Each structure stands twice: as structure tokens, then as C-alpha cells.
Amino acid sequence: DIQMTQSPSSLSASVGDSVTITCQASQDIKNYLNWYQQKPGKAPKLLIYDVSNLETGVPSRFSGGGSRIHFTLTIFSLQPEDIATYYCQQYENLPLTFGGGTKVEIK
Amino acid sequence: QVQLVESGGGVVQPGRSLRLSCAASGFSFRTYGMHWVRQAPGKGLEWVAVMWFDGRSTDYADSVKGRFIISRDNSKNTLYLQMNSLRAADTAVYYCARDLNTANPSTFDYWGQGTLVTVSS
Numbered sequence: 001d002i003q004m005t006q007s008p009s010s011l012s013a014s015v016g017d018s019v020t021i022t023c024q025a026s027q028d029i030k031n032y033l034n035w036y037q038q039k040p041g042k043a044p045k046l047l048i049y050d051v052s053n054l055e056t057g058v059p060s061r062f063s064g065g066g067s068r069i070h071f072t073l074t075i076f077s078l079q080p081e082d083i084a085t086y087y088c089q090q091y092e093n094l095p096l097t098f099g100g101g102t103k104v105e106i107k
Numbered sequence: 108q109v110q111l112v113e114s115g116g117g118v119v120q121p122g123r124s125l126r127l128s129c130a131a132s133g134f135s136f137r138t139y140g141m142h143w144v145r146q147a148p149g150k151g152l153e154w155v156a157v158m159w160f161d162g163r164s165t166d167y168a169d170s171v172k173g174r175f176i177i178s179r180d181n182s183k184n185t186l187y188l189q190m191n192s193l194r195a196a197d198t199a200v201y202y203c204a205r206d207l208n209t210a211n212p213s214t215f216d217y218w219g220q221g222t223l224v225t226v227s228s
Contacts, residue, residue: 001169032213034213034214034215036152036215038152043202043218043219043220043221044144044152044202044215044218045218046207046214046215046216046217049207049214049216050214055216087151087152089152089214089215091208091211091212091213091214094157094166094212095154095166095168095169096142096154096157096212096213097154098151098152098153098154099151100151101151101152
């Protein structure tokens with residue numbers, strides 16, 4: 001199985017800051033990488049697919065990058081509504097696997 | 108609009124069975140692959156199973172293989188998860204999710220609200 005390692009597991013930043021979450025795959029997953037946002041008590045929501053494509057309706061302050069093994073999710077100008085846990089997910093192989101999540105909080 | 112509504116969760120004793128349902132609406136259900144994904148309390152997301160649009164292709168996480176069965180009824184726009192030999196470790200919120208890719212399992216573009224399954228004596 002492909003292991004997805006996210007860091008940090010949690011972060012706290014101020015409104016307006018830029019924050020970056022990293023996701024590392026245990027093997028080359030090409031560009032088969034998605035990001036999800038899960039707000040407290042809610043179902044996950046697709047944020048970015050295929051590394052860098054924003055899902056419809058996602059604000060442009062979210063940006064994804066990387067390739068093969070190393071990937072990033074950056075939130076430019078963090079907003080209060082961005083409080084959530086973020087997960088990366090690979091689909092190079094079954095089983096589909098997720099990173100452990102990064103909890104983003106506001107200072 | 109796309110809607111996925113899970114039902115069938117509850118409290119069940121270890122070793123017993125439970126069947127979850129996911130009613131889909133707002134899209135052509137028969138043309139999409141569908142998944143179950145679960146989340147144990149306070150934990151991360153774990154993919155459980157997939158059934159492809161035609162119902163012929165399925166796959167499972169090792170943790171549920173041989174105990175869970177995914178199925179679908181395209182005439183009723185409904186996805187199912189038959190869970191047998193339940194264990195405490197199966198306690199989780201179970202989400203059904205649609206796959207946006209029509210060729211291979213890849214991306215969960217719509218999710219239901221989830222249904223909680225608690226396995227406890």
C-alpha cells in the first residue's frame with residue numbers, strides 16, 4: 001500500500017498569513033493526488049484534484065503543487081472559514097489512501 | 108443538485124451484521140463509480156470499498172475484505188454496504204462518495220453526510 005505522510009499534523013496561524021501543508025508519498029504517484037477539506041462535524045469536501053486543479057467554487061487563495069513524491073497545499077491569506085482539517089489522498093494504486101490530516105487553527 | 112444520503116447506522120454487538128444504504132439523486136447514478144469511506148471517532152479518513160458503475164468491478168481495503176460486501180441497485184439509485192462479523196475497530200462514521208473519474212477509482216467529488224456505526228457489547 002502507498003503511505004501518505006502529511007506534515008505538520010496541526011498548525012496555528014493568524015488571519016492573513018500564508019500556510020503550507022506538505023504531503024509525501026511512499027513511492028512515485030505521478031500526479032495522482034487530491035486534497036480535501038473537512039470542517040468540524042461535516043463531511044469532507046474536495047478542494048483540489050490532480051495536484052493543482054481547484055474544484056469549482058474553491059477560493060483562489062488555495063493552491064496545490066508538487067509531483068511524484070512531494071506535494072504541497074498552500075493557503076494564501078488564511079481566513080477564519082479555513083479552520084478545518086486537510087487531507088491529501090493518492091489514487092495511483094488501490095487501496096486509495098489518505099494522509100493523516102493537518103488541523104489548521106487560527107491564532 | 109447531487110445528493111447522497113446514508114442510512115442504516117446504529118449500535119451493534121461484535122460479531123453481528125449491519126447493512127448501510129446510500130440513496131443518490133441529482134445525477135445519473137448508473138454512470139458513476141461509488142465508494143464507501145469511513146472515519147473512526149477523532150481519527151482520519153480510511154477508504155473502505157469501491158464498486159464501479161456497472162456493478163462488475165469491486166475492491167476492498169484489506170481491513171474489511173471477506174467481511175464487507177459493497178453492492179448497488181442502479182434501478183433504485185442506491186449503494187449498499189453489507190457489514191458482517193463486525194468488530195470494535197469498525198466503529199466509525201461511514202460516508203458514501205461519488206467518484207468523478209469515469210475510468211478508474213480516483214477522486215471523491217461528492218460525499219454524503221455520513222452514518223455512525225458503533226460496534227459495542
